Amino acid sequence: MMEGPGAANANPPEIARGKRMKQMKKASPPSSKTLPKASTGIQGLDEITGGGLPRGRPTLVSGGAGSGKTLFGLEFLVRGATQFGESGVFMSFEELIPDLTANVASLGFDLDRLVAEKKLFVDHVSITRSEFGETGEYDLDGLFIRIADAVQRVGAQRIVLDTLEALFGDLPNPGIVRAEVRRLFNWLKQKGLTTVITAERDQADRLTRHGIEEYVSDCVILLDHRIREEISTRRLRIVKYRGSTHGTNEYPFLIDDQGISVLPISSLGLDHAAPVERVSSGISRLDGMLGGKGFYRGSSILASGTAGTGKTTIAACFVDAACRRGERALFFAFEESPQQIVRNMRSIGIDLEPWVGKGLLQFHAARPTYGGIEQVLLLTHKRIISFQPSVVVVDPVTNLLMVSTQNEVRSMLTRLVDFLKTQGITTIFTSLTAAGSLEASEADVSSLMDTWLLLKNIEVGGERNRALYVLKSRGMEHSNQIREFVLTGDGLRLLDVYLGAEGVLTGSARVSQEMREKAVVTFRRQELLTQRRELERKRRIFEARLVMLRAEFEAEEEIIQQTISQSELLGEEVVQDRGQMVLSRQADSSSYKKEGRAKVAPTR
Amino acid sequence: MPTTKTKTRAQPHKRDLRKPVAWNLRLYVAGQTPKSVRAFANRKAMCEEHLKGGYPIEVIDLRKNPQLARGDQIVAIPTLVRRLPLPLQMIVGDLPNSVLLLVGLDLRKVA
Numbered sequence: 216m217m218e219g220p221g222a223a224n225a226n227p228p229e230i231a232r233g234k235r236m237k238q239m240k241k242a243s244p245p246s247s248k249t250l251p252k253a254s255t256g257i258q259g260l261d262e263i264t265g266g267g268l269p270r271g272r273p274t275l276v277s278g279g280a281g282s283g284k285t286l287f288g289l290e291f292l293v294r295g296a297t298q299f300g301e302s303g304v305f306m307s308f309e310e311l312i313p314d315l316t317a318n319v320a321s322l323g324f325d326l327d328r329l330v331a332e333k334k335l336f337v338d339h340v341s342i343t344r345s346e347f348g349e350t351g352e353y354d355l356d357g358l359f360i361r362i363a364d365a366v367q368r369v370g371a372q373r374i375v376l377d378t379l380e381a382l383f384g385d386l387p388n389p390g391i392v393r394a395e396v397r398r399l400f401n402w403l404k405q406k407g408l409t410t411v412i413t414a415e416r417d418q419a420d421r422l423t424r425h426g427i428e429e430y431v432s433d434c435v436i437l438l439d440h441r442i443r444e445e446i447s448t449r450r451l452r453i454v455k456y457r458g459s460t461h462g463t464n465e466y467p468f469l470i471d472d473q474g475i476s477v478l479p480i481s482s483l484g485l486d487h488a489a490p491v492e493r494v495s496s497g498i499s500r501l502d503g504m505l506g507g508k509g510f511y512r513g514s515s516i517l518a519s520g521t522a523g524t525g526k527t528t529i530a531a532c533f534v535d536a537a538c539r540r541g542e543r544a545l546f547f548a549f550e551e552s553p554q555q556i557v558r559n560m561r562s563i564g565i566d567l568e569p570w571v572g573k574g575l576l577q578f579h580a581a582r583p584t585y586g587g588i589e590q591v592l593l594l595t596h597k598r599i600i601s602f603q604p605s606v607v608v609v610d611p612v613t614n615l616l617m618v619s620t621q622n623e624v625r626s627m628l629t630r631l632v633d634f635l636k637t638q639g640i641t642t643i644f645t646s647l648t649a650a651g652s653l654e655a656s657e658a659d660v661s662s663l664m665d666t667w668l669l670l671k672n673i674e675v676g677g678e679r680n681r682a683l684y685v686l687k688s689r690g691m692e693h694s695n696q697i698r699e700f701v702l703t704g705d706g707l708r709l710l711d712v713y714l715g716a717e718g719v720l721t722g723s724a725r726v727s728q729e730m731r732e733k734a735v736v737t738f739r740r741q742e743l744l745t746q747r748r749e750l751e752r753k754r755r756i757f758e759a760r761l762v763m764l765r766a767e768f769e770a771e772e773e774i775i776q777q778t779i780s781q782s783e784l785l786g787e788e789v790v791q792d793r794g795q796m797v798l799s800r801q802a803d804s805s806s807y808k809k810e811g812r813a814k815v816a817p818t819r
Numbered sequence: 820m821p822t823t824k825t826k827t828r829a830q831p832h833k834r835d836l837r838k839p840v841a842w843n844l845r846l847y848v849a850g851q852t853p854k855s856v857r858a859f860a861n862r863k864a865m866c867e868e869h870l871k872g873g874y875p876i877e878v879i880d881l882r883k884n885p886q887l888a889r890g891d892q893i894v895a896i897p898t899l900v901r902r903l904p905l906p907l908q909m910i911v912g913d914l915p916n917s918v919l920l921l922v923g924l925d926l927r928k929v930a
Contacts, residue, residue: 341892353912356849357881357893364885386895387911 250458253301253373253409256294257287258597259477263453263462268434273400273410275431277422278438283449283470284413285310286319287438288375290474291411293324295373296334301409303373304365305337308381312339322474336365342385355382355395359402366408374403375411383425393425400430422454433457439465448587451477467589471597478593478630487636489513494606494641497536498529500709501668504685504694510666511690512605513639515632517661519646520670524681525700525707526645527551529668530608531560531567532707533643537606538570545604546578547595549614553578564705577602583615591615592627596634607635611645612660625660632663665689670700673712673721680721682712699725843877843903849896850882858897858912 252266261267268274268291278284285307292303307315315337316326329335338361366374379396386392403410412431414423422428428435435454440447450465468477493508502509510516516533518526534544548556556578557567570576579598583591599607609631615624628644635642646660661667667686672679681700685693698709699721712721720728846862848855862876881888881896891900891909901908 338889340894342894352854353895353897354854355894356852356896357847357888357898358895360849360881360885360896361888361893364888382894 252459253295254299255291256298257290257475257477258473259466259468260451260475263466263477264434264456265459265461268409268411269456269459270409271404271407272433273403273412273431274434274436275412275414275422275428276436276438277414277416277428277454279416279440282416282438282440283468283475284415284438285315285377286322286470287436287475288377288411288413289315289319289324289326290322292335292373292375293319293326293329294474296329301372302334302369303336303375304362304369304371305335305375305377306362306365307337307339307377308342309378310339312337315339321472322470323472324474333369336369336371338365340381342381353391355392355399358382359399362403363406366406371408373409373411375413377413378415379412380414380423380425380427389425396427397430438468443587448589450589467587467593469590469593469597471594473597476593476597478589478596487513487633488639490639494540495536496529497532497534498707498709500698501529501683504696504698504709505666505688506691506693508691510641512641513636514641514665514689515635515663516641516643516666516668517646517664518643518668518670519648519661521648521672524670524672525683525702526647526670527556527610528560528563528565528702528707529670529683530610530643530645531556531565534576534606534608535560535565535567535570537641538567538573538575541575542605543574543602544570544576544606544608545598545602546576546608546610547598548578548580548610549583550611552580562704563702563707565707577604583617588615588623588627592631595631599635599638599640605640607640607642609642609644611647613647628660629663632660661687675721676724678722678724680725682721683709843901845877845879845891845900845902847879847881847888847891847893847896847898847900850880852896855897858899862899 251270252264252268253270254261254267255264276284276287289305292305295301295303305315310318319326326335326337330337340358340361362374365371379399382392382396383389400410412427414425414427416422416437417424422435422437432455434456437452437454439450439452441450442448449468449470451468452465453461453463466477468475490512492512493510494512495502495509496505518529520526530546534546537544546553546556551559553571557571560567567576571578577598579594581594595609612624612628615627632642644660644664664687666688668683669686670681670683673682674680681702682697683700684695684697687693697712699712701708701710710725712725844862846859848858859876859878876899879887881893887893891898891902893900895911897912899910901910
């Protein structure tokens with residue numbers, strides 16, 4: 216029965232060599248100096264690890280109960296098989312195969328299909344202690360052979376052992392198990408299998424229950440599931456990664472219907488592009504306040520204000536304008552349902568429904584208390600990545616404080632803002648501020664924002680009126696004026712407010728001031744008219760008088776002229792008469808004539 | 820032997836029950852390692868001693884038939900599986916200590 220061991224023994228090494236050669240071919244990275252890595256396909260993890268898990272080496276994934284170890288392993292295999300063409304083997308020491316298949320089916324992993332396509336091999340290793348008696352030395356060649364067989368069947372390059380430590384509990388003589396586990400790791404390495412070993416963490420200061428981390432020296436990933444203030448957050452940390460740089464922070468991760476997604480936080484640097492393109496805010500007067508062109512594309516805008524100042528309305532206007540331009544908009548509503556927002560906006564003449572129908576506008580409405588702050592962030596990320604909007608609204612960010620501390624909200628928003636900027640997405644964040652501390656945004660995020668619109672209620676004359684001003688707007692000239700902000704049945708309007716001795720006037724006070732001013736103007740106009748008429752009248756009188764005077768003058772002139780001519784006539788008659796007298800007296804006519812004439816004139 | 824007789828008498832019902840039942844023993848090994856060889860030798864000796872050679876042991880070399888390891892959930896090598904009579908019993912190790920083995924397999928010496 217035991218004949219021909221040579222032929223039997225020759226089999227596995229041959230497989231191993233073949234595999235190694237295949238792997239070397241496949242794993243040749245562009246830079247030969249970096250450690251070859253196997254992409255996990257898990258969202259975000261490859262970014263933190265700089266490419267994935269160490270290829271051909273074991274990685275330990277440790278975590279408490281329910282921290283997502285098994286899922287991590289399965290996703291590693293499923294993604295490997297579906298995205299990277301690397302088949303895998305899953306050795307389950309705990310869960311039965313049908314249970315496993317059912318559990319991950321809800322995450323969209325079809326294990327049965329992958330098994331049928333020979334991309335995946337799932338084996339359940341069950342060791343029940345009651346069936347054992349120990350009678351001497353043994354080794355785990357049985358397990359090795361099973362693994363080798365499974366690897367051979369699908370030509371696996373990846374393998375997951377979940378949870379290997381079950382061996383310690385179920386097999387006698389831990390000393391032998393320990394030695395065998397060490398041998399197993401060496402063997403897996405020798406075979407060039409990229410391995411994920413899961414282990415349960417039962418104490419905070421230990422990674423695994425039986426200390427197998429000492430055999431896995433290449434990469435250790437810790438999964439954590441913690442509850443704080445009744446809200447759970449999953450976190451992932453790379454404890455060590457030999458031969459590779461890696462992110463060292465605790466990264467939040469999420470398990471949802473698409474598997475695991477890890478959010479790399481610190482991998483984002485401040486190197487996003489700064490577009491000069493402007494986008495309209497949807498309110499022409501507001502665009503006017505912002506240098507006449509609106510916001511910068513890709514900038515973040517904070518609309519903060521007390522309750523009922525129209526923050527959501529401003530956001531809706533912006534969304535409406537974006538959809539009109541044919542851009543896609545994503546609306547995160549943390550307070551109202553989409554239907555409610557659509558209804559409310561219709562009352563001021565903004566109809567968002569057609570945009571929803573056209574697929575240009577998507578709402579994502581959920582109470583942030585649904586999950587931890589990290590979950591909210593991850594969901595936001597995922598939604599943004601899948602929808603690829605050019606405009607995003609987060610309404611309001613302050614609701615996030617319900618689930619977390621201010622510090623965490625700020626760091627989350629920093630990450631979100633960075634992410635949105637890298638994507639070139641223009642975003643409006645609304646923020647509810649408590650009355651009295653208007654210029655301090657609740658989550659203290661103002662320094663992250665490029666443009667800050669402050670909305671406030673001004674209380675004058677027994678009424679509250681909305682006012683808006685641009686508190687800051689980086690990189691553009693902007694108005695320093697307060698504008699009154701009026702919601703009417705056909706839209707949102709910004710009006711000038713009155714600044715007088717009594718302060719800012721809005722609403723009825725503004726209207727009455729306007730009327731007062733109108734009255735003054737009318738009065739002045741009337742006065743002017745009266746004066747003009749008076750002037751006209753005076754001119755007419757003057758002209759009439761002028762005519763009269765001229766008539767008088769002319770009359771007098773005529774008289775005088777007549778007198779003059781009469782006098783002249785008279786003078787000549789005298790000279791003639793005298794001449795005749797001289798003639799008649801026989802005097803010297805010529806000399807007398809001259810003298811007589813000269814003497815006559817002065818006498819007149 | 821007189822000693823055997825007393826033992827037989829001590830558990831008469833067990834003997835009677837077991838008599839008509841067929842035995843099915845399987846020894847899983849992996850190639851001809853010293854451990855496997857030792858286990859097989861021990862097993863053979865045991866069977867000849869206790870079962871008078873009437874019950875052959877099926878030796879399965881997992882190097883030749885690796886898929887068989889899955890059926891009986893073999894992890895450790897060598898493993899002796901008593902498939903019949905029920906319940907299923909598994910004994911791990913190269914079996915140097917026949918007392919432990921006997922207890923494990925619920926076997927007693929036969930005359």
